[in-house]
Amino acid sequence: MAWRFALLLVPASETDARSDFRETFTEVDPLAPGLSVGDLAAQRGDGVFESIGVIGGHAQEVEAHLARLEHSAELCELPRPHLAQWRQAVELAVAHAGSGEAVVKLILSRGVEHGSGPTAWVTVADAADFATARTSGVRVATLDRGFASDVPARAPWLLLGAKTLSYAVNMAAIREAKRRGADDAVFVTTDGYVLEAPTASVVVRRGATFVTPEPHAGILHGTTQRSLFGFLQSEGYETAYEPIPVADLLAADAAWLLSSVRLAAPITAVDGRAIPHDPAITSTLNHYLLGRRD
Numbered sequence: 001m002a003w004r005f006a007l008l009l010v011p012a013s014e015t016d017a018r019s020d021f022r023e024t025f026t027e028v029d030p031l032a033p034g035l036s037v038g039d040l041a042a043q044r045g046d047g048v049f050e051s052i053g054v055i056g057g058h059a060q061e062v063e064a065h066l067a068r069l070e071h072s073a074e075l076c077e078l079p080r081p082h083l084a085q086w087r088q089a090v091e092l093a094v095a096h097a098g099s100g101e102a103v104v105k106l107i108l109s110r111g112v113e114h115g116s117g118p119t120a121w122v123t124v125a126d127a128a129d130f131a132t133a134r135t136s137g138v139r140v141a142t143l144d145r146g147f148a149s150d151v152p153a154r155a156p157w158l159l160l161g162a163k164t165l166s167y168a169v170n171m172a173a174i175r176e177a178k179r180r181g182a183d184d185a186v187f188v189t190t191d192g193y194v195l196e197a198p199t200a201s202v203v204v205r206r207g208a209t210f211v212t213p214e215p216h217a218g219i220l221h222g223t224t225q226r227s228l229f230g231f232l233q234s235e236g237y238e239t240a241y242e243p244i245p246v247a248d249l250l251a252a253d254a255a256w257l258l259s260s261v262r263l264a265a266p267i268t269a270v271d272g273r274a275i276p277h278d279p280a281i282t283s284t285l286n287h288y289l290l291g292r293r294d
Contacts, residue, residue, distance in 0.1 A: 002125060002126040003030035003031060003123065003124075003125045004030065004096045004097065004098065004102070004124045004125055004126065005027070005030060005092075005093055005096035005097075005123065005124045006027070006028045006029070006030035006034065006121060006122070006123045006124075007025050007026070007027055007028070007089055007092060007093060007121060007122045007123075008025070008026045008027075008028055008034065008119075008120070008121045009021075009024055009025060009085065009086075009089055009120040009121060009122065010024040010120075011024075011079060011081065011082065011085070011108070011117065011118050011119075011120050012024055012082040012085045013079075013082065014079070014080045014081075014082050016082055016085070019084070020088070021082075021084070021085040021088050021089070022088070024085060025088075025089060025092065028121075030123055030125075034121070035119075036112050036119075038112040038113055038115070039109055039111060039112050039119055040109055040110045040111060040112070040113055041107065041109035041110075041119070041165055043113065044166075045164065045165040045166035045167070045168070046076075046109065046110045046164075046165070046166075047076075047078070047107060047108055047109035047110055047118075047164065047165045048069060048072035048073055048076055048078065048107075048108050048162060048163055048164055048165065049069075049105060049106060049107045049108070049163060049164075049165055050065040050066075050068060050069045050072075050105070050106045050163060051065075051103050051104070051105050051259075051260055051261060052065050052090065052103065052104040052105075052106070052260060053101070053102075053103060053127070053224075053260040053261045053263075054094055054097045054101065054102040054103065054104055054124070054127075055101055055290055055292075056099060056100075056292075057094065057097055057098075057099060058094075058292050059090055059094045059097075059104060060227075060260065060292075060293045060294075061223045061224070061227055061260070061293055061294070062087065062090055062294070063294075064223040064226065064227070065106070065223055065260075066081070066083050066086055066087065066106075068163060068220070068221070068223060069081055069086065069106055069108065069163075070083065071161075071162070072162040072163045072164065073108060075156075075159055075161060075162040076110075076159060076162055076164065078108060078110060078118060079117070079118055081108060081120075086106060086122075089106075089122045090104055090106070090122065092122075093122050093123070093124040094124065096124050097124050098126065100126065100127075101126070101127040101261070102124055102125060102126055102127050103124070103125055103126075103127045103260075103261050104122065104123070104124045105122065105123045105124075105125075106120075106122055107120060107121050107122070107123075107165070108120045109165070127261050128261070130261070130262045130263065130265070133183075133262055133265040134262070134263060134264060134265055134266075134282070134286050135279070135282070136268075137265060137266040137267060137268035137277055137282075138182075138183040138184050138257060138265045138266070138267060138268065139181070139182040139183050139184075139267075139268055139269040139270075139272075140177065140182050140183065140184050140185060140186045140197070140257070140267055140269070140270055140271075141176070141177040141180040141181075141182040141184075141185055141186070141270075141271055142185070142186050142187075142188045142194075142246055142249075142270060142271055143173050143176060143177065143185045143186070143187055143188065144187075144188060144189075144190060145187040145188060145189060145190075145195055145218075146190065147189060147190060147218070148189050148190045148191045149189045149191055149193050149217060149218075149243065151189075151218065152216060152217060152218035153216070158218075160218035160219070161215070161216070161218065161219070161220065161221070162220075163220055167198075169198075170198035170199065171198070173185040173187065173198045174198050174199075180271075181272065182269070182271075182272075184197055184198070184200070184257060185197060185198055186202055186249070186257075186270070188246050189217075192245055192246050192247075193213070193217070193243050193244060193245055193246070194213055194244040194245070194246060194248075194249050195213060195217060195218065195219050196213065196219040196220065196222075197257050197259075199259055199262075200222070200257035200258055200259040200262065200265070201219075201220070201222035201224065201225040201257070201258045201259070202244070202249070202255065202256075202257060202258075203225060203228070203255065203256050203258055204244060204248065204249060204252035204253075204254070204255040205252060205253045205254040205255065205278070205281070206248075206252065206253060207253060208236075208237055208238055209237065209238040209239070209240055210228075210229065210232050210237055210238070210239050210240070211239070211240045211241070211242050211244060212225055212229075212239075212240075212241060212244075213241070213242070213243065213244050214241045214242065214243065215241065217243070222258055222259070223260060224258045224259060224260050224263065224289065225258050227289075227293055228258060228264070228285060228288070228289065231288045249267075249270055249275075250270055250273060250275060252275060252276070253276055253278070254266065254267075254275075254276050254277060254278040254281060254282075255267040255270075255275060256282070256285070263285075263286050263289040263290065264282055264285040264286050264289060266278070266279075266282045
């Protein structure tokens with residue numbers, strides 16, 4: 001990954017009335033040390049983040065990402081981000097993104113332990129090449145997430161709906177999936193329902209209806225998935241948020257992993273069992289997702 005730009009932010013109070021936040025930004029070398037060893041982002045993964053896809057110099061779905069950053073911060077009891085400040089930081093980062101595909105990351109940490117407040121930064125880097133995943137697809141392994149489908153409602157302190165920096169389990173799941181001969185993982189509940197992939201939403205097609213798990217089921221509400229559902233509805237398809245038993249994933253007419261940077265990657269096999277792949281619809285989905293979206 002080629003890092004292009006990094007910006008440190010002094011987080012503004014949500015009541016800050018200024019319209020220009022440039023004096024709260026410090027541009028830094030993205031390859032140089034820039035984080036205190038005591039920062040809780042590094043010590044404990046205590047923070048939240050967002051990854052925004054950038055295509056041809058345009059950041060996709062910025063407002064949806066900022067809203068989810070704000071929601072994650074609220075769940076983690078972090079100071080509310082000043083959205084105008086973060087919006088301006090995104091604009092500065094995107095100016096360094098180049099003409100291809102890139103990713104802007106927004107990170108809000110609780111800061112140095114016993115320090116004066118949160119730390120924050122924004123980076124931009126070239127995106128990985130996902131052309132093969134978008135066309136040839138991905139094989140997934142289903143992995144038990146270790147909780148039943150009713151746990152998110154009973155245990156909100158698990159922060160299952162927040163996009164936190166604590167991604168060790170997610171990365172371990174991808175490594176385990178690869179050990180099983182797959183490309184990626186799909187988390188499932190102990191009572192047999194599909195949740196999400198470690199870094200993506202799951203969408204299945206049943207005839208003319210596209211379905212994704214309910215957002216309150218302990219998963220992130222995907223920004224790309226929401227945008228795609230709006231497009232599908234405009235094309236005359238039905239969309240739904242419903243529980244998806246693992247058996248329904250295996251029986252789907254087609255299925256995809258969706259994320260802000262990889263976009264729509266068709267699932268071609270689940271636990272070694274092939275499932276249908278619809279190249280024509282996949283091409284339509286990615287044609288939309290590669291277009292300018294606000």
